[in-house]
Amino acid sequence: MKKRTRKGRVLLLGLVLLSYACKTPPAPSEAADAEALEQALWRAGASVFSPENYDLYKDGLKTAKENLAREKAKFGWFRNYDPIRSEFRDLLKKGTDLLQAIQNKKAIKSKALEEQSLSLKSRVERLKDMTLYFNESGAVRKNLSQAEIKLTQADLLIGKEQFEPVGDILQGCRLYVKQAEEAIASLLDRYLDKDQLEKWKRWADETIAESQKRAAVAILVNKLERKLILYRKGDVVASYDIGLGRFGLSDKLYSGDEATPEGRYQVIKKIPSSPFYKALLINYPNEEDKKAFALAKKNGQVPFQVGIGGSIEIHGGGKDSLTKGCVGLEDGDMDDVYRLAVVGTPVTIVGALSVENSILAEIKAFEKK
Amino acid sequence: MKGLTKNLVLVLAIALVLAACKQPTQQINEAQAVIDEIAKASADKYAAAEFKTLGDDMKAAQDEIAVQDKKFFKKFGTAKEMLAKVKTDAEALKAALPGKIEAAKNAAIAIQTEAKTAIDEAKALLEKAPKGKGTKKDIEALQADLAGAETAFAEIQTALDAKDYLGAADKAKSVKEKAVAVADQVKAAIEKKKK
Structure with a gap:
């Protein structure tokens, strides 16, 4: 009985020893982390942003997995996961660094594209302001609207980190912006013409000199600056903001062109009660206008059966409403001008007096781009 | 007579071993064909994650084949299982793809x-x-x-x-x-x- 108990104890001890010897170390948890990191790298766009390093990571992962499988295939007593764990840890370190590098690359790319987008947005905004200033609401404004849509689309893609198509979209946007800039620049081409500017300057100087000589009131309208300047005895009495027609920056040539004439005119009638508050009718067309119209008609620049037009006024009704070629003033300002002007008061309308004004500087800047 | 039977058994055994050692070319081609088909149908755009997994699984199967190919006693059983799974998954994605699109x-x-x-x-x-x-x-x-x-x-x-x-x-x-x-x-x- 005693012998049997002893045998049992030896057997039990043997079993305990065997079970301890058969106990195998756990497989490294880093293996699953390395797999998850591979997915994270793929989602981060590793194949696009760092394809070579991503391939190296995948190769490393494959080798580590094979080594792990080989180790697992060994009999429990002989398994040693330490080198495999170390291999996975190295891999995880490399993968984490790679992920960080990709995120940095993406951040740089994203920032660069956002900057391009912002720069275009600022150009679009400036051009939109100019379209309002010049009453250019046609093709230019439409181009700018399309440019804005492209910019929104680009921003959406940048937000989704889908950078590849953004370059083309921004290029499309640039084309619209360029077309708008060219259209505005062409509208203002003649404002950069030196001879033209000298002629306008001469008209203005003569008008001021006349006001001084006759000790009378004279009116000078500067279309580009959108100003009406009132002179008395050669001195500036007041300056008012004005509104022009849709094509106010062009020189009037014929009826219905919605352009504002340029030249030396006079007030020929004071209208105390007009549909536009009060008005001063000027003697458009003058002799020069008639000559220009005849020449344009001869050259086929005027639509068939269209006359030279007339009824050009300085009137109230507001500076921000679109006129058909007249000069619009706020009612309060019109009161001042109306009170001081008399029939015969000289009214000189010029395009611009200086190339140094801010609008022309912007146009010049466009041309350099 | 006894000798002939012995030889026949030997030949049959060799043929069986050789057959077992042959690469699962047909299965590779079948799985790849389905993957190519769904790739053409823009799976990378409309089922990017699933398509990526398929590509990974196909690559793992090819790696397994390459490993076995280097061995003297080649066992392509695991690779065949992997390829079968790739094909099944690819067919499932092929079926699901039109819905996703x-x-x-x-x-x-x-x-x-x-x-x-x-x-x-x-x-x-x-x-x-x-x-x-x-x-x-x-x-x-x-x-x-x-x-x-x-x-x-x-x-x-x-x-x-x-x-x-x-x-x-x-x-x-x-x-x-x-x-x-x-x-x-x-x-x-x-x-x-x-x-």
């Missing part, structure tokens, strides 16, 4: 409709907006803005026709945003006129 298409069409509604609303507002002192210039500018949105709207259909549903959705969102902005500005101009 259809969903993307429907989503793009839904946003296209929203963009159209936004354009129509802005147009209606512009038509009834008072074009008088202080608003005429703004309203005319907004009309031109909306004309730009309408032109861009046509590009959505072009993208849809080219089966670029994700691109079409982004275009539609951008057009809608512009049309809504125009409508808001028209409302502001109307308010300005009322004051």
